[in-house]
Structure formats: structure tokens, C-alpha cells
Amino acid sequence: MDRREFLEQVAAWSAGACLATPVFNVQSIVAAERQAKGKSLLAVAKGKDYAALVAQVMKPLGGMAAFVSKDDRVVVKPNIGWDRTPEQGANTHPDVVKAIVQQCLDAGAKRVLVFDRTVNDARRCYVKSGIQAAVESIGDSRAQCVFQDQDKFVPVQIENAKSLKEFHFYKDALATECDCYINVPIAKHHCLSKLTIGMKNAMGVIGGNRGEIHKGIHQRIADLNLVIRSKLTIVDATRILLRNGPTGGKLEDVKVLDTLIASADPVAADAYATTLFGMKPEELGSTVAAAKLGLGEMDLSKVKIITA
Amino acid sequence: MRRLLWIPWRWWRRAAQLVLLIVFLWLFRRTEYSGAEQLAGGENILFRLDPLVGAAAMLAGRQVIAMFWPALVLVGLTLVLGRFFCGWVCPLGTLLDYFHGLLRPITRRTNELLRPRLAAASASSLRATRYFLLIAVLLAAVLAFPLVGLVDPFSLLVRGLTFVADPLLARAADACFAGSGDSWAGTVLQPFVKKHLLPFRPMVFYLTGVSAAILLVIFALELAARRFWCRWLCPAGALFGLLARRSLVKRIPVRVCKACGKCADLCRMDALDPAAGLSPHACTLCMECVDHCPKGIVQFGLGRKAKPEPRPVDLSRRGVLTGIAAGVAIPGAAIAARLGHESPVPPNLIRPPGVGEEKTFLSLCIRCGECMKVCPTNVLQPAIFEAGLAGIFSPRLVPRLVFEQSNCEYTCTLCSQVCPTGAIPRLTEELKHHHPSGKSYFDHNLCLPWAKETPCIRCEEMCPTPEKAIKIFNTFKITKDGEEVEIQQPFIDRELCVGCGICESNCTIEGTAGIRLQRIDAPDPGTEFLLKKPKRLGTPAAPPASR
Numbered sequence A: 001m002d003r004r005e006f007l008e009q010v011a012a013w014s015a016g017a018c019l020a021t022p023v024f025n026v027q028s029i030v031a032a033e034r035q036a037k038g039k040s041l042l043a044v045a046k047g048k049d050y051a052a053l054v055a056q057v058m059k060p061l062g063g064m065a066a067f068v069s070k071d072d073r074v075v076v077k078p079n080i081g082w083d084r085t086p087e088q089g090a091n092t093h094p095d096v097v098k099a100i101v102q103q104c105l106d107a108g109a110k111r112v113l114v115f116d117r118t119v120n121d122a123r124r125c126y127v128k129s130g131i132q133a134a135v136e137s138i139g140d141s142r143a144q145c146v147f148q149d150q151d152k153f154v155p156v157q158i159e160n161a162k163s164l165k166e167f168h169f170y171k172d173a174l175a176t177e178c179d180c181y182i183n184v185p186i187a188k189h190h191c192l193s194k195l196t197i198g199m200k201n202a203m204g205v206i207g208g209n210r211g212e213i214h215k216g217i218h219q220r221i222a223d224l225n226l227v228i229r230s231k232l233t234i235v236d237a238t239r240i241l242l243r244n245g246p247t248g249g250k251l252e253d254v255k256v257l258d259t260l261i262a263s264a265d266p267v268a269a270d271a272y273a274t275t276l277f278g279m280k281p282e283e284l285g286s287t288v289a290a291a292k293l294g295l296g297e298m299d300l301s302k303v304k305i306i307t308a
Numbered sequence B: 001m002r003r004l005l006w007i008p009w010r011w012w013r014r015a016a017q018l019v020l021l022i023v024f025l026w027l028f029r030r031t032e033y034s035g036a037e038q039l040a041g042g043e044n045i046l047f048r049l050d051p052l053v054g055a056a057a058m059l060a061g062r063q064v065i066a067m068f069w070p071a072l073v074l075v076g077l078t079l080v081l082g083r084f085f086c087g088w089v090c091p092l093g094t095l096l097d098y099f100h101g102l103l104r105p106i107t108r109r110t111n112e113l114l115r116p117r118l119a120a121a122s123a124s125s126l127r128a129t130r131y132f133l134l135i136a137v138l139l140a141a142v143l144a145f146p147l148v149g150l151v152d153p154f155s156l157l158v159r160g161l162t163f164v165a166d167p168l169l170a171r172a173a174d175a176c177f178a179g180s181g182d183s184w185a186g187t188v189l190q191p192f193v194k195k196h197l198l199p200f201r202p203m204v205f206y207l208t209g210v211s212a213a214i215l216l217v218i219f220a221l222e223l224a225a226r227r228f229w230c231r232w233l234c235p236a237g238a239l240f241g242l243l244a245r246r247s248l249v250k251r252i253p254v255r256v257c258k259a260c261g262k263c264a265d266l267c268r269m270d271a272l273d274p275a276a277g278l279s280p281h282a283c284t285l286c287m288e289c290v291d292h293c294p295k296g297i298v299q300f301g302l303g304r305k306a307k308p309e310p311r312p313v314d315l316s317r318r319g320v321l322t323g324i325a326a327g328v329a330i331p332g333a334a335i336a337a338r339l340g341h342e343s344p345v346p347p348n349l350i351r352p353p354g355v356g357e358e359k360t361f362l363s364l365c366i367r368c369g370e371c372m373k374v375c376p377t378n379v380l381q382p383a384i385f386e387a388g389l390a391g392i393f394s395p396r397l398v399p400r401l402v403f404e405q406s407n408c409e410y411t412c413t414l415c416s417q418v419c420p421t422g423a424i425p426r427l428t429e430e431l432k433h434h435h436p437s438g439k440s441y442f443d444h445n446l447c448l449p450w451a452k453e454t455p456c457i458r459c460e461e462m463c464p465t466p467e468k469a470i471k472i473f474n475t476f477k478i479t480k481d482g483e484e485v486e487i488q489q490p491f492i493d494r495e496l497c498v499g500c501g502i503c504e505s506n507c508t509i510e511g512t513a514g515i516r517l518q519r520i521d522a523p524d525p526g527t528e529f530l531l532k533k534p535k536r537l538g539t540p541a542a543p544p545a546s547r
Helices: A003-019 A027-037 A050-061 A094-106 A122-128 A131-136 A199-205 A210-214 A217-224 A266-275 A285-292 B009-030 B051-061 B066-081 B084-089 B091-102 B104-124 B126-142 B153-177 B184-196 B208-223 B228-233 B235-243 B262-266 B288-292 B317-339 B358-364 B370-374 B414-418 B429-434 B448-452 B458-462 B502-506
Strands: A040-046 A073-078 A111-114 A143-145 A153-158 A166-170 A180-184 A186-190 A194-196 A232-241 A254-263 A303-307 B250-252 B299-301 B380-382 B395-397 B438-442 B470-478 B484-492 B515-519
Touching (some): A027 A040, A040 A050, A050 A232, A050 A254, A073 A094, A073 A199, A094 A143, A094 A180, A094 A232, A180 A199, A199 A266, A199 A285, A232 A266, A254 A266, A266 A285, A266 A303, B009 B091, B051 B066, B066 B235, B084 B235, B091 B104, B126 B228, B126 B235, B126 B317, B153 B184, B153 B370, B208 B228, B262 B288, B370 B380, B370 B414, B448 B484, B458 B470, B458 B484, B458 B502, B502 B515
Parallel strands (some): A040 A303, A073 A180, A111 A143, A186 A232
Antiparallel strands (some): A040 A254, A153 A166, A186 A194, A232 A254, B250 B299, B380 B395, B438 B515, B470 B484
16 A cells, blocks of 8 residues: 555545434334334323333233343433422333333343433432432343433434434434333423423433524424334323423422323324323424324324223 | 551551541542432541631631631640641642652652752741741731632642542543443443542533642642642641640650761651751651661650750741731732722622622632532532632632533532531522522523524523523514414513523523523623514514513
8 A cells, every 4th residue: 555545545534434424214114114003002091000000001002022022222211301309290200110121121121221311410310300219229230220421422414304404312322222212201391392291302312402402492303203213102191290391399280190101103192191281282393293204193083092 | 666566657657648548539539419418528527627727717707617626626636746647647748748759760869959959948938938828828817818728738639639630530531431332341340430430520610720730830849859848838737837846746866866867868848957956847757767767766755855956937037027918918919909890799700509798708718629529510610810819719600611511400509518618608408599699680682582583491491490480471473474473582580590590501592691690799780671672573562570
């Protein structure tokens, strides 16, 4: 190799390394799945024992084994965004998270990661939400509640996005590193986006300046979900936050519903959860935008709803 | 007693130094949020042991601070044992010893080279420097000027570790473990190191370079002479020295044998003079002269009969006068420098929660950096000259330095738990919410929903009060296409605002935020009305009446 050749190769490789931003778009996968399955299926269950409730709501969907295969790398993504206690209704309930993680382990998962990009100091949120302790109490080294590593936010191009063409995503949540992504949001009031449920929970696996999402929030939230494909969405509506969300803090704003909603269709899950607040699915901009992108069914009359 | 349990004394001293250094570093590492709202306690013990810091804070604050009882114990011990703290306990002294030992091939030569010059200087002015600093610090404290934080060894050390060593260490470790992936190093070693040896995350501070430079100079002085700082500069050491003048335990014999004089050569503190013998105010009981005496006659004991030659404490009249002059002149200059300001306290100088009057705070704060070390969000930063010359290194809230993270956490009271002087009063969560040190104000010329009629209200989303202090005013605008769009314009109920600054740190505008924290005692900045009206296509709605 002479010098010229060497320099050319260096230039070519560095250019390649700079340009090689992975491109993501789950539309085709979702379309194929919806074609195969036909009508979207959604399960609703009510009960006081949240661990049993998880099993109950998963039953009509075929149990956790229908989603988690042996040796899968699973991500369970609750909302751990806030320095708030479980009864304040700002984070996903720890018992729900624990039961889901436990079921993933029972289904033979190789690794179950639980994390979130928190708004308050991560250590406080992990402790106060009770989720860290809940995952650790399982006592299985395969299940870990981990703090996000700043070096793992990678740039991703979002194909067919209407507003957000490129953003930083957390590597462990991308389909390349994770076989099954389970979204476990809590249903809450949110002044700007009206409600925050499953779609918006993707805010916890993105890096960079999250304030950018707030400029045209509904479309941008839907665009994020072109990258993050939740194989399963379990909406925690054991208690919902009616006012002063998404932070909460006032117990009078929390309504205990003891309800879980599960579906493989993230749009249907959000649409159904919206009705718990006495709202119509189309009132939520992100649901409408996601349905337009073909990510799921927002018309609840076209969804098969099973009360388990 | 020349040995204790057959082990030479200097090994006992070395063991104590090592153990106490590890304890100090362990306490330093524990000065961090670790899952409980209350720290275990004792993290700030080093400062509470320091009689200089205690005296200066009490003089400057005009109050007795009970938290300094350990310093009183140490004073008592020093009266009996002498200046043992410097030789056996002080973490800076230990680190200097290790540094000196590490660079021995170099330090031996450079020390030898500079010895005659330093001996000459020491005989005249160098010896008096530490007393001059001590007088200046105490006198400035009497004038309510906190000079102590700039020269106290522990303030320098803890700030240096917090601002420089800790972030460097964390980043270096991150670099080392980058790409370790699923290997043993990545799955076992890294989590262990991260959990037990490193800070939770590398923090960023103002004045990092200055803090690094001060420490570097102190360490570099080892090249000139062993324990240069302790021997000639340290004001805390000077205070211990004064207390140790008539200490009961001392080296016996107090004289140096004329035939040998090896111990005088060996002494790292200049405490032995071939002619005058022992100076108890310089001796740190390092025990080297005991172990190295060729005749084996040196020991430390109660020697009531062996009184050292009464020697003046290296303090010339000139030294005292310069000390007094500096103690008066430095605060004087600082006060004079601030006279030019129309408003002495800038409105954006936000102190930690619970802090009341600025003047009291500045006189009590010893610039130890503990609050900045423990702050989980990195929002506490050292002031540069915002609070005048006197305020350098004092903590302030900077909500926009580390994006999206720099806010005072709603339930956190850690800074008040580590403050060794009570400059930040001890807080409970409730007390903290009732005594905010700032309040937020919108800037309608920047805030997107006000200035550009663009939806945003991220501040409202973040606002942590159970009933949001940021409230929403719904208005409509008609776009060019004739479509009616709802705009949520935020306004603030300052009765509810707790001054945490999360709104400012998370504001989606880059650069200057559209909502900013102001000192609680600052006047309304008058930014809550539009100077330039946006081109509004629909009818404008009246802005809400602000409180």
C-alpha cells in the first residue's frame, strides 16, 4: 500500500463511519403483523392484587410467552421519570413492573433490563418510585434495573417521519440490541399533550435535547414510535393522575382504578386508556398522528376488547 | 518508650496516616445521595475538627456554632500532645508525604539544591508567613470578611477534589471502560468501580482551573522543600503550633547533640535547630528522629523537667504588623470594590435553599465546597465575582449550566446536611419549601407561547409543586389559513413557586431561558409583559393579572 492509497482508504473509512447512522422504520413490520393477525386485540383487567392482575390481563393475549421467547433480550420500560412515591401516581406502579419482569424471566428471557431517562435525579427517581427495589427483590441476576449510560445514546435516522427526521436513541432499546420491548406506561394528565400514556413513554429512551420534542409534540411523539417498536404495551391504570400532571404530588388528583390494559397494538392501548379520562381517542394528537403513520388502530370499534 | 509493641513509632504514624486518609476519602465518597433523604452524618467532620475554620466562622458570623465541638476536643488534645494533627491526621499532609515520596528521585535533588536559599529565607521572613496568614484570617473574620476559605487547607483540598479530581477520575474511568461491553471488565469490574469508587456521574464546575492551580502549587512546593506548605504557609498549622507551645508531650532531649545533629538534618518541619534545640510549635511528632537516632536516646514523653529553650514563635514585629495590615486591607479593598455597584447583590445570584440574608451567609460560609459536592444535580456552583470579591467560591444556583439537569430537587435537603457552619441552615423538606431563595419570572419577549405564539409549556410540565405554580392561560390564534389554534400561555403563581429553577433549566429555548430564577429579595424584573407585540392575526386576549 503506498501513501496515496493509504490516505484514500483512511478518508473512505472515516467518511463511512461518520455517515453510517442507522435507519429505522417499523412501519413495514407493523403492517405485515397487522395483516397476519387481523383485528387488534386488547385486554382489560381489574383487580386489587397487581401481581395477579398482570397474569390476568396477559391471559387473553396468550400470556407473556406469546411475546417473550427463550433467550430473548427484553427491555421493560416503565415510567420512572419523577421523584415521586407510588401512591402519588407519577410513575408506573412497582408491583406491576415486578410482576411483568418476573413473567419475562419465567418465559425464559436471557436478560431483562429496566430503565428510564428520568427528569429528576435518576437515583432519587429509582428509589422513590420503588421500582429499583422491586426489581432487585426478584433476586435474579438476569433482571436488572440500571441507570442509563450517557455513551449509549446513538443517532438514528427516522425514515418516513413527518417532523422528526433524526434523533438520539438509547442503544439498548433499539431492535438491534433488544428482542422484545415492553412498554409499561402510566396513564396521566399532561397539559401540553393532554395525556401521557404509551406513545409518550418513548421519551424515556431518547437522548439529546428533549425540549425539541415539545415543538409540535403530537407528531414528534408519533415519529419516535417509528423507531421504538413496543411488542407489548401494558398501560398501568391502577391509579391515574387527573390533574397537575405529569408530575403530580397531590393525592386528591389521583384516582384509583385498579385497571391494567394490555395490547400488542400501541395505538389501541393509548386509545382505550384515553377513554378512562372521559375523553375520546381522537382528542389525543399523538394517537391520531400514530394511527396515520399506520402504527396501530385508534378506532376502538375495530378493536377486539376482552375484559379478562 | 522508643517502640510500641516492638514496632518503630514512625510505622505507627504511617499506619495512622494511611487509615485516616482512607477514612477521609471514604467520607468524601459518601458525601453523595445514596438512596436516603438523610445522610449518615459525619461527612463534614474534617471541617468541624478545624479550630481555624471554627474560630473564623464564629467571629465572622458573630455567633457560637455548636457544631464545632469536635474542634474544641482537638484543641484540648493539641494542648497535651502538640501538633500531632499535622503529622498524623491531616489528609493534605498525608497526600503531600505520599507525593514527596513518589517523586523522591527528583525532590531529593531539588530540595538539596534549594536548601541554603530557603534556610536564609526561613530565618528572616518565611517562618513568619503562616502566622501572618493566621492573623489576617482572624482579623478579616472580625471584620466579617470570610478570608478563611481561601487559605484553609481543608477547604482547598475538598474543593480541589470535588471540582478537579472527582470529575477527572470519573471521565478517565469512563474512557478506560469504553467498549468493554460484555467482557469481565465491562460486566463485573466496571459496575464495582462505579458503585464503590467513582462519583455517580462526572460533574462540571466553574473555577475548576483555579482550584486545580492552587492545589498544584501546594504540591509543587514539595520540590522546594518537604512539607513546604505545612512548614511555612498553613494557617491552621500555625494555630495548632501556637496551642502546642507548652504541650506536655514532647521530644526528649529537647537539645540536639552537637557531635551528631542528624535529627536536625532529618526534620521535615524545621523543628530542630542545632543551636536552639526543639521548637514545639513546629514539631508534628512524625517520630523520624526517634527511629533514626544513631544512639537511640531520642524519645517522646512527658519530660516535665526537660523544658525547651523559650523561643519566640517565629513571629517578628514586622510579621504581626503585616498580618494586621493585610487583615484590614483585604476586607477593606473588597468592600471598596463593591461600593461602586448600585445594587450590591445581582438579582440572579440565587443562594442554596433556606439561606436568608446575604451578608450573614457570606460571613458564615467557609467555601468548603461540601454543598457543591453533595448536590445531586450539579446546580450548585461556586460564585466567581458575582457576589463581589468576598463571594468567590461561595455556592449559588446556576440552573442552566448542565442542561436539563441543573435544578434544585424538590425533596432534597442534602446541602443543608453537610454544611459545617450552618450557613445553609438545616432544612426539612417542608422548611425548604417555605424558605425559597428565589422565585421564577417569565420573560414574555423570549417565552415561545408569549413571544411567538408557539405551543410549548415545558416549564409547566416540569413544575414540581403538587399544585402547579405555573398555570396556563388558554387563548386562540387564527392562522393564515383561517384555522383556529389553541395557544397555552403560561403564567406563574409566585405564592406557590419554590424557586427550584427546573423551569429555567428545562426551558426549550437555548441560551437565555424564557423563564428565569430571581433572588427572592430582588425587585420584579418587569419582563412579564411583551415589549414587542407579535403579529397576531386574531384578536389578542388580555394577559392574566400577575401577582
